Amino acid sequence: MPEPLVSLRNITYEREETILHNASWEIREDQHWVVMGPNGSGKTTLLRILTGYENPTSGEVFTLGGTEDADEGWFDIRKSIGWVSMALAHRIEEDQFAADVVLTGREGIINFWEKPEKEDVEKTIKIMHRIDAWHLRDRLWGQLSQGERQRILIGRALMNESKLLVLDEPCAGLDPVAREHFLQFLEQLMRQKETPSIILVTHHVEEIIPPFSHALLMKQGRVLASGSIKQTITAENLSKTFDAQVSLRTTKNKRLQLDVEALGDKKVF
């Protein structure tokens, strides 16, 4: 079996209250993960620990070849894990060219104003083609649609040859057709051999496209279930996760669909 890319063991994260309780997770090179859980269940916090942006209160983090949670390891960890999120999208200035946004992934910087190296330009061109976005190269960031921005941010993350790529709710805010286009693009990308392991954070089972192999379900700061999609994404587990009785069915295009059959006792609002 290959070495784990990342391994979290018995992670606890405390602030005024305990946000993560004894969470463990292991990600291997040949796996693609989906992370699901209600709002506030600790998904982002767990990923911030996994990517080295937060230190756990207790527990162990082993990453990419066995770096333990020593301070000097963090910069390398951050560089080797790409994170695509709306928070990153908001930090990019509207007058950046799409191709320059991809280019900045090389050094992990946000906005770009200098003359680039020739080899970085060549690599950017290759990636723009790989993400099927060559036609967007001269488009300004402020002019791109949300789906186009997600694609450009994935290109940016591919630029530094990350071993792991976190996609934090990339379909949020996309209309149904744009979402299908994006998922089709993601599926094609994930089928390419050189694409890194992907972690998709989502609230929607219909976004679980076939290349995803594993899932982790979070509830109230705990890992409720984790393992293969088939074992983990079940009506029983999702009912427990969301405190409601849910059922699952498969749609015509072989995607899962969740129906809420009955709400639980717990009021969300």
Ligand SMILES: Nc1ncnc2c1ncn2[C@@H]1O[C@H](COP(=O)(O)OP(=O)(O)OP(=O)(O)O)[C@@H](O)[C@H]1O
């Ligand atoms: N630094 C912090 N200090 C205090 N509370 C925090 C801190 N970071 C997160 N929390 C709290 O921890 C809980 C988990 O937050 P987190 O953002 O990890 O959840 P999430 O599952 O990603 O939610 P969502 O689906 O809404 O993005 C929330 O109640 C949040 O308010």
